[in-house]
Amino acid sequence: MQKKILKSLNSLTFPLLSIIVALMLGALIMMAMGYDVGKAYTSLLNGAFGSKNSIGETLIQVTPLIFTALSYAIALRCGLINLGAEGQLYIGAICGSMVGAHISGLPTILHILLILIAGFLGGALWGLIVGILKIRFGASELITTIMLNYIALELVSYCVTNAPFKDMTKGAAPRMTSVIDAVKLPTILSGSRLHAGFILALLGVLIYHIFMWKTTRGYEMRVIGLNPNAGRYSGMNIKSNGLLSIFIAGGFAGLGGVIQIIGLTYFLTEGFAANMGFSGVAVALLGGCHPLGMIASAILFGALNAGGVKMQLLAGVPSASIYMIQGMIILFAVSRELFKWFSGKGRSLLPKKANKTSGGVANG
Amino acid sequence: MVDLITNFLTADIRTATPLILAALGLVFSERAGIVNIGTEGVMLTGALLGCVGSSIWDSSFAGALLAIAGGAVLGFIFAFFTVSLRSNQIVVGAAFNIFAGGFTITLNRLLLNGEKVVGFSNYPIPILSKIPILGDVFFNWSIPVYLTFIAVPLCWFVLLKTNIGLKVRAVGENPKACDTVGINVFRTRYGAIIFSGMMAGLAGSFVSMGQLSSFTEGMVAGKGFMAMAVCVFGNYSPISVMLAGLLFGAADALKYRLLTTSIGGYYQFLNMLPYLITIIALCAFAKRTNKPAGSGIAYRKE
Numbered sequence: 117m118q119k120k121i122l123k124s125l126n127s128l129t130f131p132l133l134s135i136i137v138a139l140m141l142g143a144l145i146m147m148a149m150g151y152d153v154g155k156a157y158t159s160l161l162n163g164a165f166g167s168k169n170s171i172g173e174t175l176i177q178v179t180p181l182i183f184t185a186l187s188y189a190i191a192l193r194c195g196l197i198n199l200g201a202e203g204q205l206y207i208g209a210i211c212g213s214m215v216g217a218h219i220s221g222l223p224t225i226l227h228i229l230l231i232l233i234a235g236f237l238g239g240a241l242w243g244l245i246v247g248i249l250k251i252r253f254g255a256s257e258l259i260t261t262i263m264l265n266y267i268a269l270e271l272v273s274y275c276v277t278n279a280p281f282k283d284m285t286k287g288a289a290p291r292m293t294s295v296i297d298a299v300k301l302p303t304i305l306s307g308s309r310l311h312a313g314f315i316l317a318l319l320g321v322l323i324y325h326i327f328m329w330k331t332t333r334g335y336e337m338r339v340i341g342l343n344p345n346a347g348r349y350s351g352m353n354i355k356s357n358g359l360l361s362i363f364i365a366g367g368f369a370g371l372g373g374v375i376q377i378i379g380l381t382y383f384l385t386e387g388f389a390a391n392m393g394f395s396g397v398a399v400a401l402l403g404g405c406h407p408l409g410m411i412a413s414a415i416l417f418g419a420l421n422a423g424g425v426k427m428q429l430l431a432g433v434p435s436a437s438i439y440m441i442q443g444m445i446i447l448f449a450v451s452r453e454l455f456k457w458f459s460g461k462g463r464s465l466l467p468k469k470a471n472k473t474s475g476g477v478a479n480g
Numbered sequence: 481m482v483d484l485i486t487n488f489l490t491a492d493i494r495t496a497t498p499l500i501l502a503a504l505g506l507v508f509s510e511r512a513g514i515v516n517i518g519t520e521g522v523m524l525t526g527a528l529l530g531c532v533g534s535s536i537w538d539s540s541f542a543g544a545l546l547a548i549a550g551g552a553v554l555g556f557i558f559a560f561f562t563v564s565l566r567s568n569q570i571v572v573g574a575a576f577n578i579f580a581g582g583f584t585i586t587l588n589r590l591l592l593n594g595e596k597v598v599g600f601s602n603y604p605i606p607i608l609s610k611i612p613i614l615g616d617v618f619f620n621w622s623i624p625v626y627l628t629f630i631a632v633p634l635c636w637f638v639l640l641k642t643n644i645g646l647k648v649r650a651v652g653e654n655p656k657a658c659d660t661v662g663i664n665v666f667r668t669r670y671g672a673i674i675f676s677g678m679m680a681g682l683a684g685s686f687v688s689m690g691q692l693s694s695f696t697e698g699m700v701a702g703k704g705f706m707a708m709a710v711c712v713f714g715n716y717s718p719i720s721v722m723l724a725g726l727l728f729g730a731a732d733a734l735k736y737r738l739l740t741t742s743i744g745g746y747y748q749f750l751n752m753l754p755y756l757i758t759i760i761a762l763c764a765f766a767k768r769t770n771k772p773a774g775s776g777i778a779y780r781k782e
Contacts, residue, residue, distance in 0.1 A: 199574075254767065258515065258570065271752075439582025450567045451561055
């Protein structure tokens with residue numbers, strides 16, 4: 117037991133180190149640009165955790181991040197690199213908001229469930245395209261996921277400006293029809309906008325944990341992800357496992373999209389979840405694709421996103437500057453060798469076996 | 481009619497130029513075995529630095545140089561992380577894109593705020609530019625455009641006919657064998673990545689100063705990923721990359737033509753064409769691809 121705790125503490129060292137180094141470098145850059153760093157970081161912290169409302173805002177940001185991170189993690193566990201969470205999220209959101217806007221008269225719970233299923237299926241099928249292209253034609257998922265992101269973005273752009281998807285209210289900005297009031301998720305923290313979607317996100321993490329570590333399918337996927345040949349020789353079906361993993365991965369991203377709709381924005385606009393795809397990749401990697409790790413890193417990224425707004429307001433530092441910090445965190449988090457390099461042991465450590473930190477093999 | 485054709489071809493070349501520039505750089509880094517999805521971020525940085533340089537020194541040439549220098553620095557950092565530290569190339573690329581998104585906005589608010597700068601001006605080539613139709617389409621451009629179309633055969637020659645190109649290709653296919661025969665894998669990959677960064681920087685500066693002459697936030701808007709698509713669709717070879725870039729540019733130019741017609745309402749589907757074409761090409765050529773065997777795998781010296 118004690119050994120286990122020590123081990124998990126040890127695995128925290130590098131992520132924490134990367135966060136600290138990234139925050140310090142971020143401070144240096146801000147200083148070089150002439151901003152008041154102390155004020156910036158205090159207002160950032162204040163904006164992220166300073167009040168009930170700001171905690172709510174942070175957790176609102178956390179919700180879709182958890183889903184896109186899960187999406188990346190599920191595929192990665194099976195050896196696939198899913199850079200397409202953004203597209204899958206958008207397609208899920210389109211499907212879900214259609215069900216949420218154009219069906220009425222159902223019992224609320226059933227209706228919400230239907231919306232979630234529509235969102236899941238939308239994202240999942242969008243993900244499945246990637247899997248089929250990879251297995252049938254050998255097309256690298258690296259490129260196809262990115263291409264499908266842009267195709268999804270164009271579809272969104274079409275849906276918000278054209279019937280029957282578009283909101284026909286006179287004078288409305290380009291957006292899809294709003295979901296009916298009955299299916300809007302309730303807030304769960306009084307005095308904030310935090311909605312029940314956050315609980316669904318935590319539930320998603322739990323499902324991920326159970327599926328990956330307590331079921332045979334999950335076990336097979338992890339084996340294949342670590343070593344496809346080992347999987348093949350022990351009779352596992354590489355193709356069907358790969359397809360299933362990208363299907364579920366896309367589904368989780370789709371859920372993230374649809375929950376953002378029925379929990380927060382109520383209608384789909386262009387860019388309603390901008391950057392959530394690649395941020396999800398960052399969250400998953402910083403959290404080591406571990407259930408608790410991903411929740412923790414989603415909270416960090418969510419806090420930065422939410423706090424950035426206050427930082428801009430109070431310290432005059434553009435809120436976008438937190439992306440610099442996020443970029444550096446993720447850069448350092450996957451570069452363990454860097455710290456070894458600087459601790460002077462770099463050279464002697466080189467011939468050792470590779471760190472499988474990110475697990476991703478960019479095979480094509 | 482003649483006007484229509486000249487306008488169409490001009491729009492095609494203008495859109496294709498940054499794509500081809502960045503994709504030519506990508507050809508080298510991809511052939512050397514590096515998957516670089518950070519091009520989007522480098523182009524964005526190039527777009528900003530181009531305007532910053534042009535604003536400080538009142539010269540688009542200085543701006544382009546600053547953008548190229550910035551691209552080289554980013555390339556060096558990318559190489560340090562992916563080649564020396566052997567970090568996952570895709571993740572480093574994604575981190576670059578996230579960082580550049582924040583960096584450019586912050587610096588823009590501080591220095592430019594949409595300020596108009598000196599953009600690239602056209603230099604009609606004497607005599608040739610007087611040829612009807614052709615003159616306007618091909619010989620009345622700014623320096624970066626001429627440079628792009630000179631760079632295509634140059635890159636082809638270097639990649640396929642010289643020792644340097646051989647090294648780049650070999651390092652991507654089988655780094656270990658290269659090491660055995662005395663080719664410096666690290667140095668070759670560093671060089672390819674830095675070159676790719678410089679090209680992306682220049683491409684970015686053309687995005688901000690080619691037609692407009694100011695920086696707007698997020699203005700690269702996927703052109704870096706599109707350049708990746710051009711590189712893949714062009715099967716990692718310079719001449720085909722140029723054709724792929726022109727094809728994507730033509731799709732874009734066609735879109736603007738069609739906007740005013742009855743199918744203009746469906747322009748989003750025209751926008752999808754390049755991405756769809758890339759996916760189809762990827763599927764069709766997956767078996768005959770020039771993508772190197774060692775793509776995406778960091779090399780560890782034994």
